Structure formats: structure tokens, C-alpha cells
Amino acid sequence: MSTAHDASGHARSGPEKGSAVVIGAGIAGLATGALLAAEGWSVRILEAREVVGGRAGTWEHGGFRFDTGPSWYLMPEVFDHFFHLLGTSAAEELDLIPLDPAYRVYSQPRQSDPFPPTDVTSGRAAATELFERIEPGAGALLDAYLDSAADAYDLSVNRFLYDTYETTAGLRDPALLRRAGTLAPLLTRSLASHVERRFTDPRLRQILGYPAVFLGGSPYGVPSLYHLMSHLDLDEGVLYPRGGLTEVIRAVERQALRFGASVETGCEVAEITTTDAAGPGRAAATATGVRLTDGLRIDADLVVSTADLHHTETALLPPKLQTYPQKWWDKRTxxxxxxxxxxxxxxxxxxxxxxxxxxxxxxxxxxxxxxxxxxxxxxxxxxxxxxxxxxxxxxxxxxxxxxxxxxxxxxxxxxxxxxxxxxxxxxxxxxxxxxxxxxxxxxxxxxxxxxxxxxxxxxxxxxxxxxHSWRGNALGLAHTLGQSAMFRPRNASRKVRGLSYAGGSALPGIGLPMCLISAELVLKRLRGDRTPGPLPEPARV
Structure with a gap:
């Protein structure tokens, strides 16, 4: 076992809560460790590989440095909120550069009437002008589309993404129920059909449909609620953290270390240890820590796995303690x-x-x-x-x-x-x-x-x-309707007390911002906070 970093001895902001082991030092593991350490937990983050970052890795060769995973910086307010919870900000931790154009599009060449490359510039005026130039009448349609996308995004952030779904109270809120007539078609119609009803030119359809890939799905498979993604690149804009997305990982790791968590590499977990299962009850056992592949046992009052959820459930727990056994995964996308x-x-x-x-x-x-x-x-x-x-x-x-x-x-x-x-x-x-x-x-x-x-x-x-990626997938569970929001795996085991989950296959979903939110959901559950929105940010001095 090797230790990459050990920041023990640093002050924590809250009273001592107990000991916690976090499995995995990707962004979800590092963020969970940071929030728990700031809350007063004694935290050890264990990473099987010799480097941190998980899917958001880095590789250097021949004078080149490559990000090996995520490369789009979207949902900037989620990053800001995470850093604000820890007394800092994205502006203080990262050098963020707006991209212009946000991106360029090449369509498959045609022998007759080939499409020129299309530069997509963020901002409502530029986006609507582009759509109007390509397809007369599409500018006004995009304006309405982006209004709807912004509304859906605001609804998702305040009602869906930060909800642990321990209760249905958030879903039963009268203000949300009044919008059922608007939400129903967005949940039952595919993104592709939602786009195709409005736009004819294939380039415009593809620009609006491709964000489904960022959700681990197909525009023909994800619900049209996810047209909210176009609010991010066309309305808000696309940023780049100088140094690459690995700088985001380093910034989150700094927070974990600052609050006293240790980050230990070369520590592969072979088993989540528990008390003996007491019976068929909802929580039949209690997590007691982990056992590493080298045989070392680490005791803990709380275990949070941010490893691939399929691996966590089917390899680190015995069948009788699996909330999501193999037969569950056999029916998932x-x-x-x-x-x-x-x-x-x-x-x-x-x-x-x-x-x-x-x-x-x-x-x-x-x-x-x-x-x-x-x-x-x-x-x-x-x-x-x-x-x-x-x-x-x-x-x-x-x-x-x-x-x-x-x-x-x-x-x-x-x-x-x-x-x-x-x-x-x-x-x-x-x-x-x-x-x-x-x-x-x-x-x-x-x-x-x-x-x-x-x-x-x-x-x-x-x-x-x-x-340990399930079926070799790149991102996690696809955001089909049956694998989104309240239908996604929850962030705590139903069979093992003291075992929580975070990362791309658990609530709320795929991507670096979602992984930051998944870390916050662990903290919300521990606090007993069942509100549907983000935690209040502490006042900054």
C-alpha cells in the first residue's frame, strides 16, 4: 500500500462525527471526502490505482499532456456551489476561459451541395442568428426552445438533481404538481422527437440532439426533459479550465486535504466488511469498514463507495447484502x-x-x-x-x-x-x-x-x-426515463446500514457536475436533509 497524500492533522470545521472510508478517488470520491471532512468526519479516501481522478485521468508522453476523460466544463454554478460549501469558489480554484466558438460542427461530406463547417457561438443572440441563417424561421423556434430548456434546467436543479428521494415530498409539492401537464410530455417523448417536431435541417437537429451522448444515451432514448442541456452550451456558454479538466480534480482534492482527509493510492478494496446479516429486514447488516486486496482491514463507522456501482454491489458485497444484484443489472442500459x-x-x-x-x-x-x-x-x-x-x-x-x-x-x-x-x-x-x-x-x-x-x-x-466498469461502459448508467431521477439507484444501500454510494451510476447521474452533486447527497442523507434543492451555502467572510 502506498500513500500519495496524507493531510492528517489539519483542522476540521465541525465536531468529530466518526471515521469514514471513501472507496475511489475520482471526483465523486474526492468531493465526498472533502464534504465529510469539513463536516467533522475522520476520512480516508482509498484509490486502487496509483493516481487519482478515476475517469477524469491524465496521461503525459513526448511533451504532450492529455486529459483521458471529461473535457467539457458545463453547469458552472454546480462547481461554484460545491466550492462555496467549502468556503472557496471556482474563480479562486480554477483559471476558467470562455470558449469562442463554443464548438465547431462538421457534417458528413456530400458530393453535391456539401455543408460547410458550422461554428456554434454561445449566447442567445448568436445562437438564434445561426439557426435562422441555416433554416429560415428556426431562430424564433430556437428562442422558444431555449426558454423551455432554461425552465427545465432550473426545475431540475431545484427539484430533481439534489433530491435524495428518501421521501416523495418533493415530488408531491403542489407547485410541481401544477406543472404536471407540461412535464408529462417532456418525460414520455424522446429528445429526438421533441427536436424533430420543431426543426428540419439535419445540422440543427444534430446540434440539439447530440448532448444526449453526454448523458450516456441516444437522442432516441433519453426523455426530452433533457433538452435542458442546450441551455448550457447555447445560452450559458462553454468554459475551459486552464491546464485541463485534471485541474478540476486537483482543486477538489485540495479541498479534501485542506479539511484533513487522507488520500491513499495503491489501495484496492476487495470487500466491504459488515456485521453478520441479522435477517431479511430492510437493513440486514451494518458496514464496519473495508478489507484491501493485501489483506489489511480498515475499520470505519461509515463507508461510501464511489467505485463503479455494479462492481461495488456484485463484487464487494455478498449476494444476500446486494441492493442491486446481477439480475437487476441484466435489465438495465x-x-x-x-x-x-x-x-x-x-x-x-x-x-x-x-x-x-x-x-x-x-x-x-x-x-x-x-x-x-x-x-x-x-x-x-x-x-x-x-x-x-x-x-x-x-x-x-x-x-x-x-x-x-x-x-x-x-x-x-x-x-x-x-x-x-x-x-x-x-x-x-x-x-x-x-x-x-x-x-x-x-x-x-x-x-x-x-x-x-x-x-x-x-x-x-x-x-x-x-x-471495473460494468460492460466496459464509459460513463455509467444511461439516462433513460427508467434510469433517471427517482428511478436511478439511490445513494444508500437498503441492505447495509452505514453504506452510501456516490458517482456516475447513482443519483443524480453522469458527468463531473452530477458527481459533485452525488457527494452532496451523501452529506444531505447523513444530516437528515430531505429537501429537494441544494444545501444552503455558508456565509463567506
Whole structure:
């Protein structure tokens, strides 16, 4: 066992509550540890790998530094709220840069009447002007669409995302019930159908539908309530934390350390230890700590697992204590898997913005390839390219570009493993070759492959090995209607007292902001706070 950091001895802000073990040092684990330590708990955060960050990892090679996970900074008020709970702010902890354009879109080339690339600039006026230019009449429709998206977003933050759903009181609030007529269609209609009722041009439909991928789903599978995502990129704007999303991880880790939590790497948990199960009651046992793979036992009054929830339930607990056993998972939908391609490229790539999206003409078929049986790696694929070197000179050598390419693929570890410099599994590397050729062709970079000086691939098999990811998925449980809000796994075991959950597969869902909220939900449950909104922020001196 190695200890990366130990901040014991630092003052905590509350009275001593007891000892807590947090499994996993991704953003959810670090955030949970920070909030618990600030509350007065003695916290040990245990990470199986030698580095923190989980899915939000980092890799350095040949003078390039790559984020290996999330790369969009959205929902900035969620980050601010988290930091405010701990007496600081995102502005103090991060150097946030607005992106202009927010992103660029390339559509699949047509031999006749090809679409030019489309730059999407945030802000209501710019977004409506773009939509109107592409499709006459669409500007006014987008204005109404974004009004609805902003309303849905406000409703979600204040009524749904911060609710532990220990009771149905929040759902029975008269103010919410009065809106049932508006909410019902948003919950029962798919995002794709919601968009297609309003817009005709395929580019506009894809711009409004693609955020479903950030939710681990398909626009044909997630409910249209999630049109709220367009409020984030089209109304609010897209930010970039200088240094990459790994700087967000470091900032959250600093808070955990500041309040006295320890962060220990190389500590893989093999078992959540409990008292003997007393019977078939709602909570048949009590968590007593964890046992590591090296045999070391660590006692605790509270255990919070932020590891993959399927792994936590089916590998760290015996069958009789599993709230979500394998038969439960057999009926659930994972997010897509991901083929990640990290490329260090010699020379400039002005054809690509900081964020670039490539959309196929066979849009629906692309998602069917991923989610419907039999699955296959889409070819050509709708994909995403991040070029952080457009904004941040520290992530690549001078005169070079840093590319992170994400290709949604089926959640299927049999696709294989990635590698460095083409030494991954043949199926993975062949798919990466096709993607590089697609980017070169669609974006007008004919010599792209010849200019690559660093290459690494990461595939679903790696997500299983590195993160114990269920079926090799990249994000967690997809946000289908049956896996959202009150239908998502709760943040506490029903079978084991003193065992809580946080992370992308538990309440409230996928993404860095959601993981921060999931950490807050652990604290709310411990406090007995059953209100549907965020915790009140302490006054700042």
C-alpha cells in the first residue's frame, strides 16, 4: 500500500462525527471526502490505482499532456456551489476561459451541395442568428426552445438533481404538481422527437440532439426533459479550465486535504466488511469498514463507495447484502463504451476548434449500431474531437497540437484493449485508423496521419480493467426515463446500514457536475436533509 497524500492533522470545521472510508478517488470520491471532512468526519479516501481522478485521468508522453476523460466544463454554478460549501469558489480554484466558438460542427461530406463547417457561438443572440441563417424561421423556434430548456434546467436543479428521494415530498409539492401537464410530455417523448417536431435541417437537429451522448444515451432514448442541456452550451456558454479538466480534480482534492482527509493510492478494496446479516429486514447488516486486496482491514463507522456501482454491489458485497444484484443489472442500459484516441500532432490544425463534432448523415443508424443488438462500431462514426492546444499552450510542445478523440461505441469489452503507438488489439487500432482517416477527410487535413508523433488508444476492455466498469461502459448508467431521477439507484444501500454510494451510476447521474452533486447527497442523507434543492451555502467572510 502506498500513500500519495496524507493531510492528517489539519483542522476540521465541525465536531468529530466518526471515521469514514471513501472507496475511489475520482471526483465523486474526492468531493465526498472533502464534504465529510469539513463536516467533522475522520476520512480516508482509498484509490486502487496509483493516481487519482478515476475517469477524469491524465496521461503525459513526448511533451504532450492529455486529459483521458471529461473535457467539457458545463453547469458552472454546480462547481461554484460545491466550492462555496467549502468556503472557496471556482474563480479562486480554477483559471476558467470562455470558449469562442463554443464548438465547431462538421457534417458528413456530400458530393453535391456539401455543408460547410458550422461554428456554434454561445449566447442567445448568436445562437438564434445561426439557426435562422441555416433554416429560415428556426431562430424564433430556437428562442422558444431555449426558454423551455432554461425552465427545465432550473426545475431540475431545484427539484430533481439534489433530491435524495428518501421521501416523495418533493415530488408531491403542489407547485410541481401544477406543472404536471407540461412535464408529462417532456418525460414520455424522446429528445429526438421533441427536436424533430420543431426543426428540419439535419445540422440543427444534430446540434440539439447530440448532448444526449453526454448523458450516456441516444437522442432516441433519453426523455426530452433533457433538452435542458442546450441551455448550457447555447445560452450559458462553454468554459475551459486552464491546464485541463485534471485541474478540476486537483482543486477538489485540495479541498479534501485542506479539511484533513487522507488520500491513499495503491489501495484496492476487495470487500466491504459488515456485521453478520441479522435477517431479511430492510437493513440486514451494518458496514464496519473495508478489507484491501493485501489483506489489511480498515475499520470505519461509515463507508461510501464511489467505485463503479455494479462492481461495488456484485463484487464487494455478498449476494444476500446486494441492493442491486446481477439480475437487476441484466435489465438495465449502460452508457455507450468509448474508443478514445490521444494524438500528438506535429504542426498546426486550424481546421479544428477547441471542441469539434463530426456528425454522420446516417444519424439514427449510428446510435442503433451502439445500442441495438447486434451492436457494432459505427463506420463512419459521429464523434468528438477536443483540441485543448487551441486554448492552452501548456498541453503540447510549441508548434504541435494535442487531440483527444472520443468515438461512442457499444459497451462491450470484447471490442478489446488499446495501446501506445498502435500496439493495442487489432480491432481497436483498425477502428482508430478509420477514425483518423475520417477526421482527415471531413475536416480537410489530408496529411493528418503522417503528422502524428504520439498515439494512444483506450477501449472498453481498458475501462473494465482500470475502472471495473460494468460492460466496459464509459460513463455509467444511461439516462433513460427508467434510469433517471427517482428511478436511478439511490445513494444508500437498503441492505447495509452505514453504506452510501456516490458517482456516475447513482443519483443524480453522469458527468463531473452530477458527481459533485452525488457527494452532496451523501452529506444531505447523513444530516437528515430531505429537501429537494441544494444545501444552503455558508456565509463567506
Amino acid at each position: 449502460p452508457s455507450p463504451g468509448a474508443l478514445l484516441i490521444l494524438l500528438g500532432v506535429d504542426g498546426a490544425l486550424p481546421q479544428l476548434a477547441h471542441h469539434t463534432l463530426l456528425f454522420t448523415e446516417q444519424w439514427r443508424e449510428n446510435f442503433e449500431d451502439i445500442f441495438q443488438s447486434p451492436t457494432r462500431i459505427p463506420d463512419p462514426a459521429s464523434l468528438y474531437v477536443c483540441k485543448p492546444s487551441a486554448t492552452d499552450g501548456a498541453v503540447a510542445p510549441t508548434g504541435s497540437e494535442n487531440l483527444f478523440v472520443l468515438v461512442p461505441v457499444p459497451a462491450d469489452p470484447s471490442i478489446g484493449h488499446g495501446g501506445v503507438d498502435g500496439d493495442g488489439d487489432p480491432r481497436v487500432e483498425a477502428a482508430a485508423d478509420r477514425v483518423i482517416a475520417q477526421i482527415a477527410d471531413w475536416c480537410g487535413i489530408p496529411d493528418l496521419a503522417e503528422r502524428i508523433v504520439v498515439r494512444r488508444t483506450i477501449a472498453p476492455g481498458d475501462f473494465v480493467d482500470d475502472l
